[in-house]
Amino acid sequence: MSRPAAFFPAxxxxxxFSAPVPAESLPVxxxxxxxxxxxxxxxxxxxxxxxxxxxxxxxxxxxxxADHARATLEALPGYAALGRRIVELDEAVEARVxxxxxxxxxxxxxxxxxxxxxxxxxYVRTPSGGERLxxxxxxxQKPTGKAHAINYFSPSPDAKYVAFGVSAVGSEDASIxxxxxxxxxxxxxPIDRTQFPGISWRPDAKSFFYLRQQRxxxxxxxxxxxxxxxxxLHRLGEDAERDTLVLGPGVSPRVAVPRTDFPYVVxxxxxxxxxxxxxxxxxxxxxxxxxxxxTLGKRDTPWVTICDRSNKVTDFAVKGxxxxxxxxxPSPRYAVLRTRLARPYFRTAATVLPASEQVLFSIASARDxxxxxxxxxxxxxxxxxxxxxxxxxxxxxxxxGAASLLSxxxxxxxxxxxxxxxxRAREIYSxxxxxxxxxxxxxxLGPHDAPQGLRTTEVKxxxxxxxxxxxxxxxxxxxKLDGTNPTLLYGYGxxxxxxxxxxxPTRLAWLERGGVYAVANVRGSGVYxxxxxxxxxxxxxxxxxxxxxxxAEYLIAHRYTTAAxxxxxxxxxxxxxxxxxxxxxxxxxxxVVSAVGVLDxxxxxxxxxxxxxxxxxxTVKKEDEFRALLAMSPYHHVRExxxxxxxxxxxxxxxxxxxxxxxxxxxxxxxxxxxxxxxxLLDLDYxxxxxxxxxxxxxxxxxxxxxxxxxxxxGRK
Numbered sequence: 001m002s003r004p005a006a007f008f009p010a011x012x013x014x015x016x017f018s019a020p021v022p023a024e025s026l027p028v029x030x031x032x033x034x035x036x037x038x039x040x041x042x043x044x045x046x047x048x049x050x051x052x053x054x055x056x057x058x059x060x061x062x063x064x065x066a067d068h069a070r071a072t073l074e075a076l077p078g079y080a081a082l083g084r085r086i087v088e089l090d091e092a093v094e095a096r097v098x099x100x101x102x103x104x105x106x107x108x109x110x111x112x113x114x115x116x117x118x119x120x121x122x123y124v125r126t127p128s129g130g131e132r133l134x135x136x137x138x139x140x141q142k143p144t145g146k147a148h149a150i151n152y153f154s155p156s157p158d159a160k161y162v163a164f165g166v167s168a169v170g171s172e173d174a175s176i177x178x179x180x181x182x183x184x185x186x187x188x189x190p191i192d193r194t195q196f197p198g199i200s201w202r203p204d205a206k207s208f209f210y211l212r213q214q215r216x217x218x219x220x221x222x223x224x225x226x227x228x229x230x231x232x233l234h235r236l237g238e239d240a241e242r243d244t245l246v247l248g249p250g251v252s253p254r255v256a257v258p259r260t261d262f263p264y265v266v267x268x269x270x271x272x273x274x275x276x277x278x279x280x281x282x283x284x285x286x287x288x289x290x291x292x293x294x295t296l297g298k299r300d301t302p303w304v305t306i307c308d309r310s311n312k313v314t315d316f317a318v319k320g321x322x323x324x325x326x327x328x329x330p331s332p333r334y335a336v337l338r339t340r341l342a343r344p345y346f347r348t349a350a351t352v353l354p355a356s357e358q359v360l361f362s363i364a365s366a367r368d369x370x371x372x373x374x375x376x377x378x379x380x381x382x383x384x385x386x387x388x389x390x391x392x393x394x395x396x397x398x399x400x401g402a403a404s405l406l407s408x409x410x411x412x413x414x415x416x417x418x419x420x421x422x423x424r425a426r427e428i429y430s431x432x433x434x435x436x437x438x439x440x441x442x443x444x445l446g447p448h449d450a451p452q453g454l455r456t457t458e459v460k461x462x463x464x465x466x467x468x469x470x471x472x473x474x475x476x477x478x479x480k481l482d483g484t485n486p487t488l489l490y491g492y493g494x495x496x497x498x499x500x501x502x503x504x505p506t507r508l509a510w511l512e513r514g515g516v517y518a519v520a521n522v523r524g525s526g527v528y529x530x531x532x533x534x535x536x537x538x539x540x541x542x543x544x545x546x547x548x549x550x551x552a553e554y555l556i557a558h559r560y561t562t563a564a565x566x567x568x569x570x571x572x573x574x575x576x577x578x579x580x581x582x583x584x585x586x587x588x589x590x591x592v593v594s595a596v597g598v599l600d601x602x603x604x605x606x607x608x609x610x611x612x613x614x615x616x617x618x619t620v621k622k623e624d625e626f627r628a629l630l631a632m633s634p635y636h637h638v639r640e641x642x643x644x645x646x647x648x649x650x651x652x653x654x655x656x657x658x659x660x661x662x663x664x665x666x667x668x669x670x671x672x673x674x675x676x677x678x679x680x681l682l683d684l685d686y687x688x689x690x691x692x693x694x695x696x697x698x699x700x701x702x703x704x705x706x707x708x709x710x711x712x713x714x715g716r717k
Contacts, residue, residue: 026068029061029668039623043602043630046672047665051603053653062653062664066684069648073683073705077717082509083704089505090700091115093425093446099152100428100442103159104269104411109134110442111150118695122150122164124181125442134184135177140166149693154199154208157269157411161187161236163199163208170689171654176210178236191240195656198264202293207235209246209265209274209296225608225656226281227259233297244297247276254303255289260611267293268318268365269411273341275318276303281612284496285309288316290323290341306344312530313346317365319387319410324352324370326363331355332531336363336372353385353392359529361498364408364415368433371408371415377470377527378458380404380500382417384435395435399424402500416440422456422474422501425449448505453477461520463543463550467535470521471551472501473560476511486714487516487561489552493524493544494573495616496533506703513716515707516560522547522577538618538628545580552581552588564590567710571595572658572690573616579634579666582645591646591713593706596655596690599662600635602626607659635662638669643676648709650702652688660684681709 031046050058073079098111098120106127111120122135140148151174153164162181165174175190176197197210214228230248234240245251247263255276257263266275274296276289288306295301306323307313314334315326323344325337333356337349353360353372361373361380369384372392382403385392397403401421406428408415413433420426425445429437455477460468479485488510492499499519510517521527523543524536536544552568555561566589570578575597582592601617604610617632618625630636638644647670649663667682674680683705688698711717 027061027064028671029058031668031672038620038626038630041627041630043636045603047668048603050664050668051659051661053659053661058664062660062682062684065664065667065682066686069681069683072679072681073708076708076712078711079704079708082708082711083700085509086506086700086704086707089448089508090696092448092505094444096120097428097443100406100416101153101155102407102409102412102416103155104157104409105159107155107159108416108440108442109153109155109159109162111153113696118697119147120150122153122162124155124159124162132181134162134179134181135164135166137166140168144168147687147693147695147698149695151195151693152197152199154201155181156201156205156208157203158205160205165194165197166190167195167693169654169687170652170685170691170693172656172689172692188237189240191234196262198266200265200267202233202267203269207233209233209267211262211264212240222608223606223611226262226612229262231263231265231276246297246301252301252303254301254305256287260614262612265296266318269409271318271320271341271410273318273321275306275316275323277316280309281615282495283309283615284314285312286314286316288313288323288325290344304344306339306341307346311346315362317363317370319365319370324363324365325349326360326372328530331529333358333529334360336360336370359526361526362405364405365410366408366413366415367411368413371405371431373403373405375498375500375527378402378472378499378501378521380498382415382431384415384431393435395431395437397429397437402502404500420502422472423451423454423503425503425505446505448508449503451505451508454511455479459554461547461551461554464546465543467523467543467547469523469547469551470527471554472499472519472521473516473555474507474511474518475516475560476514479514479516481559483556483559483562484565485514485516485561486565486567486711486716487518487555488567488569488710489518489520489548489555490569490574491520491522491544491548491551491577492570492572492574493522493536493548493577496524496526496530498525498527506700509703510707513711515711516555518551518555518560520548520551522551524577537616538625541576541617541628541632542580545577545584548577548581549585549588552585556588563588565714567591567593567713569593569595569706569710570597573598575599575658575662576601576632576634580632580637582647583634583637583639586642586644589645591648591710593648593650593709594663594666595650595702595706596652596658597634597649597662597666598658599633599666601629601633602636604629604662609657635666635669638666638673640673641675642673644670644674644678645676646678646709646713647680648683648706649681650683650685650705652685652690654687654689657690678713 034048108125119137137148151165155162167174178187193213201208232243262279278287289303312329335355336353339349358374363372457473575594620626651663
């Protein structure tokens with residue numbers, strides 16, 4: 001069982017926290033190499049046994065190191081004060097709002113967590129301004145003793161019902177619940193195996209389409225978890241086991257759905273057609289089909305093809321009988337095309353938004369216009385193309401930073417938009433049909449949400465091959481560039497995800513201690529469009545960590561910091577980034593933090609989430625992709641007798657996306673290989689997962705752990 005963060009000495013004594021166990025007293029996991037040969041290349045795996053997380057020896061070793069990590073961090077001078085400051089900053093604002101949905105009747109459904117609350121709760125705000133609580137995860141925690149989270153929600157078109165997903169202890173293993181919004185009365189029984197259901201309501205507001213994972217029979221391998229998923233039609237109040245099968249592998253001869261793919265059905269208000277979208281795991285390109293809505297669930301639904309993956313479509317929006325397709329076929333920075341759903345034909349689709357210097361990111365249809373996000377480097381804007389117009393207009397917002405579409409509906413004019421920057425927390429605006437923005441006050445600014453005295457610098461860093469990498473740097477205005485500053489360099493570099501400007505007040509706990517915060521949009525991100533993303537994919541993945549290394553060298557050369565005071569942070573797929581930067585240039589960093597990191601890419605394919613991620617990283621079943629996987633795997637590039645930086649590995653034991661053994665295997669290997677004498681800490685949360693659904697206290701503790709570790713290694717008390 002994980003323990004709450006010990007921010008106060010008295011609490012630490014009550015909980016029985018003890019002084020750190022000396023590292024030399026910790027159990028050493030015995031290596032037992034399990035080599036495999038791929039295409040003539042032998043690949044060692046000395047800690048394969050740690051993948052068996054049910055083995056008592058493995059459990060004991062992990063627990064001992066997790067306890068050691070907690071005790072070590074909490075015993076650091078200043079840890080408790082740092083934790084108190086993070087709590088103070090985090091809880092100064094009245095509440096934080098996460099997701100928002102607007103209905104045609106003007107209701108706003110949203111998740112909000114109060115300053116003293118531990119989880120996000122689901123609310124509805126009526127057009128008159130009244131608010132009601134609809135769902136509280138504490139209702140599930142009280143009888144079970146385990147923390148729960150609301151993972152997603154979808155209100156019915158008439159706002160009479162809302163469907164939402166609830167899961168426990170970071171597992172993301174959600175079940176769909178449906179309630180009546182007026183009474184909070186539950187409708188029917190929960191529907192399990194619905195981690196990513198993509199709920200789409202029919203116009204009757206009494207039924208919806210959803211994706212459900214297959215039931216795993218005893219003995220089935222973990223890799224089956226995300227295979228053979230199917231779309232069902234559920235009618236409120238009926239038993240889900242009698243739902244109507246709509247789409248899936250082998251269901252329709254007109255829609256090809258391999259067992260490894262994820263099919264979804266999307267209904268757009270005001271359109272006679274339903275869209276089938278088939279995703280190949282995490283692959284960005286989608287295959288789309290259309291059929292009359294009234295034919296779904298019947299035999300031989302007349303699906304017609306809109307586009308296949310060769311057409312390079314990554315997003316779409318529907319208005320009436322037309323579909324708008326965002327594609328990088330004309331340009332790596334994307335364009336938007338239009339075709340009719342009665343007879344869709346990609347090759348003759350009309351161009352609605354031609355490619356430009358800006359990178360299109362997403363599109364959505366409202367009653368008044370097509371809304372879309374367009375990126376200029378790290379800055380992201382919202383624009384609108386009024387129906388019938390040939391010129392898009394930028395929505396005027398009071399801040400230049402990152403604007404994101406939160407809620408757009410074909411039955412409602414305007415949009416709900418989130419707006420943030422590197423030095424200002426997110427606020428939520430309502431955009432009307434004239435393009436004017438009004439602050440909804442749904443997310444008030446707290447006293448630390450728009451701090452003064454911070455400086456932001458945007459630069460481009462020359463990488464190993466001449467590519468210019470965007471680097472954003474934030475610090476206090478009075479920080480001197482004399483090489484003495486503890487510096488945190490963050491990056492991700494996968495799936496085309498761009499690190500956009502954002503701010504949370506807990507970052508002040510780092511900045512006010514003289515820390516420099518830097519973010520690199522390395523290749524593998526989408527900051528410059530598809531070409532930039534693909535330059536950090538599979539065989540080109542080394543560009544990602546070489547870009548990161550170049551950014552680290554820039555920070556040192558320009559006297560922001562020194563190698564000894566430079567810490568790097570990456571999470572999930574960002575574990576590859578920081579792990580390979582560390583193993584390629586161990587001399588360049590003082591400390592490394594990998595949060596729920598992917599660290600053994602050669603073995604990742606054997607896990608439940610490995611198959612869906614093959615489009616991003618590759619498969620060992622193809623020689624060229626195997627060699628790319630081996631090249632990007634931090635675990636396999638640890639070398640004996642090397643002085644590595646200090647390393648903190650944080651991981652939720654219930655993580656469904658990246659198995660915890662990625663971190664435990666890498667910890668064991670570094671403990672055996674490193675000659676620097678610097679710590680290797682395995683910080684495990686036994687009530688956490690990948691971070692989705694973390695409670696407030698879990699998140700506060702992790703921030704405290706990371707900042708304390710980096711400040712410690714930078715020589716700051």
